[in-house]
Amino acid sequence: MEKISSSEGAVPMQVQAHKSAPRQTSKRLIVLGTLVVLALFPLLQITFDGYNYWLHMLLYVFLYVIMATSWNIIGGYAGYISLGHNVFFGVGAYLAGMVFVFFQISPFLTAPVAGILTMVGGLLFGLIALRTRGSAFIISTIALVLLVAELLDNWKLTGGTNGLAMSMISLEGQYAKIPYYYYLLVIMVLSIITSYLIRHSKFGLALRAISQDETKADVAGIPTRRYKILAFGISGLFIGMAGAIWGSYLTYLRPSIFLPVNIGTTIVLMAILGGKGTVSGPAIGAAIMIAVNEFVVAKLGATELNIVVTGLILIFVLLYFPEGIVGTLKARNLLPSFLDWD
Amino acid sequence: MIEVTQVLLLGLALGGVYALMSSGMTLVFGVMRIVNLAHAAFIIMAAYIAFWMFKLWKVDPIVSILVTMPVMFLVGALYYRVLFASRADKSGFTDITVLVTFASALVIEGLLSYFFTGIYRSTNPVYASKPFLVGPFFIPQSQVYATVISIVLIVSLWLFLTYTRVGNAIRATMQNRNSAQVVGVNVTWVSMITFGIGLALAGAAGSLLSFIFTFFPSKHVAWIGMLMCLVVLGGMGSLMGAMLSSFLLAVIAAYVSFYLGPAWAPITFYLALFLILLFRPQGLLGKKVEG
Numbered sequence: 057m058e059k060i061s062s063s064e065g066a067v068p069m070q071v072q073a074h075k076s077a078p079r080q081t082s083k084r085l086i087v088l089g090t091l092v093v094l095a096l097f098p099l100l101q102i103t104f105d106g107y108n109y110w111l112h113m114l115l116y117v118f119l120y121v122i123m124a125t126s127w128n129i130i131g132g133y134a135g136y137i138s139l140g141h142n143v144f145f146g147v148g149a150y151l152a153g154m155v156f157v158f159f160q161i162s163p164f165l166t167a168p169v170a171g172i173l174t175m176v177g178g179l180l181f182g183l184i185a186l187r188t189r190g191s192a193f194i195i196s197t198i199a200l201v202l203l204v205a206e207l208l209d210n211w212k213l214t215g216g217t218n219g220l221a222m223s224m225i226s227l228e229g230q231y232a233k234i235p236y237y238y239y240l241l242v243i244m245v246l247s248i249i250t251s252y253l254i255r256h257s258k259f260g261l262a263l264r265a266i267s268q269d270e271t272k273a274d275v276a277g278i279p280t281r282r283y284k285i286l287a288f289g290i291s292g293l294f295i296g297m298a299g300a301i302w303g304s305y306l307t308y309l310r311p312s313i314f315l316p317v318n319i320g321t322t323i324v325l326m327a328i329l330g331g332k333g334t335v336s337g338p339a340i341g342a343a344i345m346i347a348v349n350e351f352v353v354a355k356l357g358a359t360e361l362n363i364v365v366t367g368l369i370l371i372f373v374l375l376y377f378p379e380g381i382v383g384t385l386k387a388r389n390l391l392p393s394f395l396d397w398d
Numbered sequence: 399m400i401e402v403t404q405v406l407l408l409g410l411a412l413g414g415v416y417a418l419m420s421s422g423m424t425l426v427f428g429v430m431r432i433v434n435l436a437h438a439a440f441i442i443m444a445a446y447i448a449f450w451m452f453k454l455w456k457v458d459p460i461v462s463i464l465v466t467m468p469v470m471f472l473v474g475a476l477y478y479r480v481l482f483a484s485r486a487d488k489s490g491f492t493d494i495t496v497l498v499t500f501a502s503a504l505v506i507e508g509l510l511s512y513f514f515t516g517i518y519r520s521t522n523p524v525y526a527s528k529p530f531l532v533g534p535f536f537i538p539q540s541q542v543y544a545t546v547i548s549i550v551l552i553v554s555l556w557l558f559l560t561y562t563r564v565g566n567a568i569r570a571t572m573q574n575r576n577s578a579q580v581v582g583v584n585v586t587w588v589s590m591i592t593f594g595i596g597l598a599l600a601g602a603a604g605s606l607l608s609f610i611f612t613f614f615p616s617k618h619v620a621w622i623g624m625l626m627c628l629v630v631l632g633g634m635g636s637l638m639g640a641m642l643s644s645f646l647l648a649v650i651a652a653y654v655s656f657y658l659g660p661a662w663a664p665i666t667f668y669l670a671l672f673l674i675l676l677f678r679p680q681g682l683l684g685k686k687v688e689g
Binding site: 137139184185187188190191192194195196198199200202203206207209210316317318321324325328360361362363364365366367368370371374375378 | 435492493496498500502504505509512626627634661664665669672
């Protein structure tokens with residue numbers, strides 16, 4: 057037998073890995089294939105035009121996959137549910153947007169910086185809010201998003217409730233969406249890779265220990281407080297970047313677009329519906345929710361019913377389906393291997 | 399000096415209503431460890447009942463309490479029975495309830511705006527626009543009535559909890575759910591009643607709110623933000639704490655909005671919440687519990 061080099065390489069695991077080797081290959085092919093298709097998709101728009109609607113829908117999917125996947129790092133792995141994660145989205149958008157309006161530096165350049173600053177903000181907030189657990193933590197995250205929305209509503213510099221207008225990108229309509237598409241695609245892939253790496257690191261193991269039993273994790277010598285804060289910060293990084301890009305994509309920033317409480321709820325719903333604590337779950341949940349929203353709910357006409365349906369699905373999933381799609385299928389060994397990214 | 403006293407009076411005149419709103423929420427948390435984020439949505443729902451009774455049949459909003467309280471009691475008992483009763487002893491229950499009640503709030507918001515649109519509403523009985531003039535001071539009549547009724551209701555709640563059998567059972571469940579069960583309290587039934595009472599208080603608050611503030615379906619988000627701050631500041635599950643924090647923050651917010659502008663009043667609430675989480679996470683009068 058060959059020497060076991062992997063750190064988790066108990067012998068039975070090794071055997072299992074050998075057995076499923078062909079499945080592993082086909083899984084990689086499908087995931088890579090999907091990526092290639094996504095990467096080539098704008099070619100259709102460039103050559104034929106008329107695919108802007110689909111580009112827009114995919115941008116939406118990317119955005120929410122980024123948000124749900126990032127949320128999962130603190131909410132899924134560590135079990136600290138944040139209902140206010142769109143605060144990162146808003147902060148990232150406003151940081152890059154203000155730099156653009158006042159200094160004319162493109163959000164395409166400043167997005168990574170906006171992401172890092174958002175992450176620093178997340179670390180600072182985590183220092184305060186992560187002193188609490190459970191419901192008190194959830195409450196503090198809602199309060200955070202309400203507070204930031206209230207501040208931006210009243211801040212003269214950002215135009216208050218009217219917001220900031222940003223100039224359009226200087227490309228013809230046919231190509232205007234494409235830079236945003238690729239930028240968000242890259243952020244999305246990075247966020248999923250980060251989530252995967254965390255899940256397979258000692259850090260990720262510690263986070264999962266925290267979600268199981270924080271006191272025991274503490275006793276076992278895990279620096280729980282530092283890890284939680286770090287996880288909270290990291291979960292803000294890609295959302296902040298995506299926010300910067302999204303603000304520029306919309307060409308205007310308004311608190312009512314980035315900071316309504318139901319965006320935060322939708323993120324949680326997507327992650328839980330897909331399967332919190334898994335790598336692929338939040339991404340799948342996000343894609344499904346957006347499809348349902350676009351093709352079913354929008355047909356009902358009224359946006360009020362939109363909230364009703366979101367709420368009802370969330371209640372149903374929480375009470376009867378808490379492991380989500382990926383979690384449930386995995387427990388029954390029904391999960392197709394190309395959806396199992398753990 | 400007159401100015402300072404005047405603002406103090408205005409703050410106190412609102413404190414009672416805040417106390418009524420937060421007492422229902424903190425009671426429900428104390429007994430069942432449910433953080434009812436739909437509390438404000440239920441308050442708005444009751445405000446709509448009061449609004450339509452006023453508009454269609456000219457029923458005074460204060461009188462409408464006689465309807466909103468029992469109706470919301472039933473809604474609450476049913477809501478608890480359907481969604482939470484069978485899950486109360488599971489681990490992670492509190493976290494789930496936060497999300498479920500928040501989702502319920504969105505459902506209520508959506509339904510209210512679907513049926514009644516997002517138009518700003520309020521009832522306007524004769525006393526809504528008249529002030530009491532006491533010496534150099536004025537206090538809106540509506541706020542005085544609302545606060546007096548709120549205090550009466552809170553005192554009745556306290557008497558009920560202290561002197562009746564059901565009240566004792568509720569307090570026993572509050573102190574220790576398992577022990578209460580051991581000595582023969584039917585905690586499921588008690589929980590149902592308590593949730594009913596919590597929402598009955600929300601019902602009364604809705605009736606009163608309908609003539610003090612304007613309301614619309616999505617207003618519940620702002621209210622729940624404020625209520626969370628009151629409940630956490632007072633100490634989750636502590637009725638006295640909720641009373642104290644309500645009057646305290648009502649007065650502070652009155653000063654802030656007088657000297658810095660009304661836009662800063664909500665910010666005061668959120669900052670108070672973060673300060674209390676930072677320095678005394680269990681709240682002013684709360685016991686240290688995990689939850």
